[in-house]
Amino acid sequence: MGIEIRQALLSDAPAACALLRRSIAEGCAPDHLGQSDILDNWLGNKTPQTVATWFSTPSNHAVVAERDGQLLGLGLLTQAGKVALCYVLPDTLRAGVGRALLGALEQQARCWSISKLHLHSPASSSAFFERHGYANAGKEKACFGLECDLMWKSLKTDGACDPAARKRFCNCSGE
Known part of the structure; x- marks a missing residue:
């Protein structure tokens, strides 16, 4: 498959924003059913500036899936244990991109000693x-x-990660 999962960069914000907007408009069509009020609200904060802010917020961990220089997916985890974003391009659904993004977010959660994740999922993504x-x-x-499914998962936290990645809510050394 040849996808790379890496930390999102500020320079990724325009492409990530376009990916989010396309994924919501096309991939989530069974959920919003083209209802302009729901779709407009869902897309309302999906601007390159907002995405850049999400990427630069220290309490967020954003990752992208990339192949041959093209972004295929985007995931974002908050230090409150919320999977705020997990979106892939509609033409890459069921190709392992979402699984890889989710795995990277869960690994970061373990590094942050987060033992429970939660998210809101449109019905078409809940399975x-x-x-x-x-x-x-x-x-x-x-x-x-949009009416969504509230999803949650318990994680085992083993702390097996880079000690610098464990920093949460402070600039302590973790010692």
């Missing part, structure tokens, strides 16, 4: 998260007006 060990806790209205 993907369930296949990767997430439990469906029921329906909840997302901030953009």
